[in-house]
Amino acid sequence: MSEKSEGLERYVVPGLERGLKLLLEFNRHNAALTAPELAKRMELPRTTVFRLLATLEIMGFVTRHGNEYKLGMSVLRLGFEYLASLELTELGQPVLNRLSQEIGYSCNLVVRDERSIVYVAKVTPPGILASTVTVGTRLPAHATVLGRILLEDLSLSELRELYPENQLEGYSSNTPQTVESLHDMVQQDLKRGYALSEGFYESSISTIAAPVRDGTGKIVAALGATIPSSHIDDEQLSPMVSKVRTSAEELSRLLGYTRARGY
Amino acid sequence: MSEKSEGLERYVVPGLERGLKLLLEFNRHNAALTAPELAKRMELPRTTVFRLLATLEIMGFVTRHGNEYKLGMSVLRLGFEYLASLELTELGQPVLNRLSQEIGYSCNLVVRDERSIVYVAKVTPPGILASTVTVGTRLPAHATVLGRILLEDLSLSELRELYPENQLEGYSSNTPQTVESLHDMVQQDLKRGYALSEGFYESSISTIAAPVRDGTGKIVAALGATIPSSHIDDEQLSPMVSKVRTSAEELSRLLGYTRARGY
DNA sequence: ATAAGTTGTTTCAAATAAGAAACGACGTTT
DNA sequence: AAACGTCGTTTCTTATTTGAAACAACTTAT
Numbered sequence: 265m266s267e268k269s270e271g272l273e274r275y276v277v278p279g280l281e282r283g284l285k286l287l288l289e290f291n292r293h294n295a296a297l298t299a300p301e302l303a304k305r306m307e308l309p310r311t312t313v314f315r316l317l318a319t320l321e322i323m324g325f326v327t328r329h330g331n332e333y334k335l336g337m338s339v340l341r342l343g344f345e346y347l348a349s350l351e352l353t354e355l356g357q358p359v360l361n362r363l364s365q366e367i368g369y370s371c372n373l374v375v376r377d378e379r380s381i382v383y384v385a386k387v388t389p390p391g392i393l394a395s396t397v398t399v400g401t402r403l404p405a406h407a408t409v410l411g412r413i414l415l416e417d418l419s420l421s422e423l424r425e426l427y428p429e430n431q432l433e434g435y436s437s438n439t440p441q442t443v444e445s446l447h448d449m450v451q452q453d454l455k456r457g458y459a460l461s462e463g464f465y466e467s468s469i470s471t472i473a474a475p476v477r478d479g480t481g482k483i484v485a486a487l488g489a490t491i492p493s494s495h496i497d498d499e500q501l502s503p504m505v506s507k508v509r510t511s512a513e514e515l516s517r518l519l520g521y522t523r524a525r526g527y
Numbered sequence: 528m529s530e531k532s533e534g535l536e537r538y539v540v541p542g543l544e545r546g547l548k549l550l551l552e553f554n555r556h557n558a559a560l561t562a563p564e565l566a567k568r569m570e571l572p573r574t575t576v577f578r579l580l581a582t583l584e585i586m587g588f589v590t591r592h593g594n595e596y597k598l599g600m601s602v603l604r605l606g607f608e609y610l611a612s613l614e615l616t617e618l619g620q621p622v623l624n625r626l627s628q629e630i631g632y633s634c635n636l637v638v639r640d641e642r643s644i645v646y647v648a649k650v651t652p653p654g655i656l657a658s659t660v661t662v663g664t665r666l667p668a669h670a671t672v673l674g675r676i677l678l679e680d681l682s683l684s685e686l687r688e689l690y691p692e693n694q695l696e697g698y699s700s701n702t703p704q705t706v707e708s709l710h711d712m713v714q715q716d717l718k719r720g721y722a723l724s725e726g727f728y729e730s731s732i733s734t735i736a737a738p739v740r741d742g743t744g745k746i747v748a749a750l751g752a753t754i755p756s757s758h759i760d761d762e763q764l765s766p767m768v769s770k771v772r773t774s775a776e777e778l779s780r781l782l783g784y785t786r787a788r789g790y
Numbered sequence: 791a792t793a794a795g796t797t798g799t800t801t802c803a804a805a806t807a808a809g810a811a812a813c814g815a816c817g818t819t820t
Numbered sequence: 821a822a823a824c825g826t827c828g829t830t831t832c833t834t835a836t837t838t839g840a841a842a843c844a845a846c847t848t849a850t
Binding site for chain 4: 277278279298299300310311314331
């Protein structure tokens with residue numbers, strides 16, 4: 265992904281790159297920003313920011329309230345057309361629905377974007393208190409069970425490339441401290457065929473997750489069930505794990521994956 | 528909105544404008560596009576499209592598969608940060624949850640973007656078969672009950688500006704044919720304080736909708752309940768209408784609206 | 791098989807956008 | 821009240837980006 269882009273940098277359109285970076289400055293905690301604030305953050309001349317904002321305002325990607333700017337409605341167009349065009353979400357939704365109904369817990373489908381996992385589909389059965397996670401939510405891949413599933417395809421050196429730092433950011437006592445221990449965990453999950461955690465990212469939530477593969481055999485998503493308790497009874501666990509795995513395999517088949525028979 | 532932008536056009540950054548328009552070329556039915564295809568659609572030199580795509584690819588807004596381009600995961604960042612930063616969705620979610628639980632049907636919150644309504648929040652109670660509408664879905668404002676609510680603030684001349692054509696696009700036999708008849712319907716809804724339809728956009732679905740106002744008194748959203756049948760019993764209707772209206776008023780109050788007392 | 795048409799990429803001169811400087815308005819500080 | 825700083829906007833020249841032209845690889849048509 266980074267090698268492919270090499271050489272292309274000679275062709276970047278600065279106006280576009282800056283405009284998009286400007287849009288990305290907005291987030292939950294910076295819902296409204298002023299022009300000078302943006303100029304400082306981006307280390308760009310005021311004039312340039314002024315012009316970028318003018319362009320974005322005309323196109324509806326930002327709206328102006330006094331001298332504050334907020335994200336505009338047009339940004340929604342992009343994200344949702346993306347999701348709608350993902351066959352993964354289309355095919356995954358019914359699978360999630362059925363799984364959720366069978367086990368009675370929330371089920372999610374997540375993909376990986378660099379070091380983050382991104383929720384692309386989610387089903388919450390009635391009665392279950394909806395978690396704060398919604399479609400589009402991002403969480404750190406190395407600190408979540410779903411993320412570990414999505415890292416199974418990476419070799420240790422690829423993993424090192426993705427996490428060049430020595431010490432991984434910790435989120436709980438279970439978070440792996442180093443790339444090596446992360447790799448070990450991931451490889452164990454891979455052998456087992458699923459991942460299980462009791463209070464890995466959030467201590468009061470347990471997750472069962474399994475990989476979803478496409479026609480090329482590559483892991484393209486992780487399918488997971490979220491159980492709102494810190495421990496799962498052994499009696500319940502085993503059938504739930506097999507249901508999650510079956511659902512993930514079913515979705516993989518829908519995506520053209522024909523499971524390896526060579527063992 | 529269009530007057531405010533006047534004069535700003537002198538400051539547009541072409542690279543940014545074109546890049547964003549390129550991203551908007553992608554949609555449900557054009558999930559994958561090639562460079563020459565994009566050049567033809569946008570009437571731009573091949574070279575320029577090549578450079579825009581290079582920029583977008585490096586930034587993760589498009590991904591390349593062979594010589595086809597698809598939307599990349601980065602576009603999700605924008606849309607969801609937008610939703611997350613909207614106080615409307617934050618405040619609206621619990622209101623929708625309660626309303627949905629009370630009446631037992633799906634409830635939605637929609638905003639208007641020019642001639643479209645956009646779903647920004649949605650709650651489906653368990654057991655109800657989830658409709659195809661999801662957050663981010665767009666429907667034509669003039670042909671939906673929720674849309675009519677969102678047009679209540681517009682005068683006839685503003686409505687004409689938004690719909691310059693003589694004949695409005697029809698979606699069912701109930702769709703207003705002209706701007707005048709649309710205005711009439713909208714004004715009636717306004718007087719009534721809510722809008723009701725049985726099979727307006729989709730014939731097997733009925734909708735009850737009411738306006739949500741912010742601190743300035745402007746209509747910023749429409750709150751609606753979706754009933755999956757073509758007709759609603761009169762006995763059920765009246766309490767349901769008042770519950771929807773109450774919820775919309777509650778959300779309006781949360782947004783700082785103090786209802787007019789002057790009559 | 792050959793020619794004509796596509797397409798991805800590169801180069802380079804000419805048109806254009808970017809940023810420094812400046813203006814006017816506003817707010818703050820001394 | 822005066823001086824200073826900040827901000828939104830405008831102007832203008834320089835530096836940059838753009839798009840025509842060209843190249844190479846490839847596909848399609850004859």
